[in-house]
């Protein structure tokens with residue numbers, strides 16, 4: 001990737017560019033907890049976006065996407081917003097930097113990536129983060145890292161029409177090799193935990209399906225959580241978000257809220273505890289407990305939160321059958337990937353079985369991504 005990028009940079013701009021890189025992410029556990037003020041537990045991965053960037057002494061940005069084989073040039077005023085979706089991510093990052101008082105001098109860039117687009121590994125955060133990081137450094141803006149993540153998040157909100165949380169950009173910016181990061185979505189506090197699953201592999205199985213339900217179902221889940229939190233708050237005013245509630249407090253209001261809201265809340269409160277349990281387990285190098293928690297999360301997402309689908313449940317069941325240590329749907333649900341923690345010696349058999357049986361049932365093979373927890377945004 002490096003050579004390809006530099007060759008193109010030379011052809012277009014007559015020199016070599018300074019190289020930067022940022023990463024996609026996984027989330028080991030902590031799903032649908034972000035908007036409930038709970039924990040998420042992501043890490044950056046060995047799939048990313050790499051960019052060569054040099055200032056060009058103009059007030060224009062000239063950028064070439066290798067993967068889209070397309071050149072775009074834009075100015076830095078609000079009205080200069082480019083047509084191409086991929087370029088809007090970069091434009092947005094420039095604009096959001098400027099909005100925060102940062103300087104953005106015109107630059108030349110060539111970039112490419114290997115994060116699969118739209119598979120739930122957050123290629124968009126990788127793209128935003130590499131440019132947010134590089135622009136900050138090149139211009140000597142001194143914007144702190146958390147704010148760089150917010151620049152990416154605001155880019156999605158204001159220039160790409162995606163109302164996302166902070167997790168993806170946070171992981172992409174803060175990611176560290178061999179570490180997962182527990183982020184408290186309410187306070188912004190975070191802590192690194194060791195993740196060295198010796199003897200195991202982490203593999204994603206991509207169902208390659210995306211069911212339509214996703215966005216309306218998402219809103220309904222949020223409303224359920226808010227209703228449950230409000231009912232609990234009547235007894236326990238300190239409950240700002242659902243994640244502040246104890247399980248017992250939920251039981252107190254069982255008869256006052258719809259059964260559906262109860263189940264949603266039961267999942268969320270359990271999930272917040274599971275993140276904490278997984279962190280404890282990691283400090284003991286206890287990957288069997290980590291795996292068991294992943295299965296519990298899948299069960300909760302499937303039966304209580306009801307955001308799984310046939311394809312995902314099929315892969316999860318298959319993982320159990322193949323003695324995979326942990327497996328669950330990753331991300332919002334209704335499609336996308338399962339994340340699996342599998343012993344080295346069982347890996348080949350698991351993948352072979354999963355590919356064969358999934359294809360036989362659904363008519364297409366799942367895609368396989370082997371992931372390793374890696375560094376996030378950086379200069380190369």
Ligand code: ADP
Pocket residue numbers: 049065067068085086087089111112113114115116117118119120121122123124125127
């Ligand atoms: P994801 O779940 O992967 O973040 P999104 O739909 O949020 O999916 O973001 C994908 C979009 O990000 C792509 O359509 C493209 O505009 C942009 N993008 C991501 N990676 C690249 C890349 N390597 N080259 C160009 N654009 C990219």
Ligand code: MG
Pocket residue numbers: 122123124125
């Ligand atoms: Mg995205």
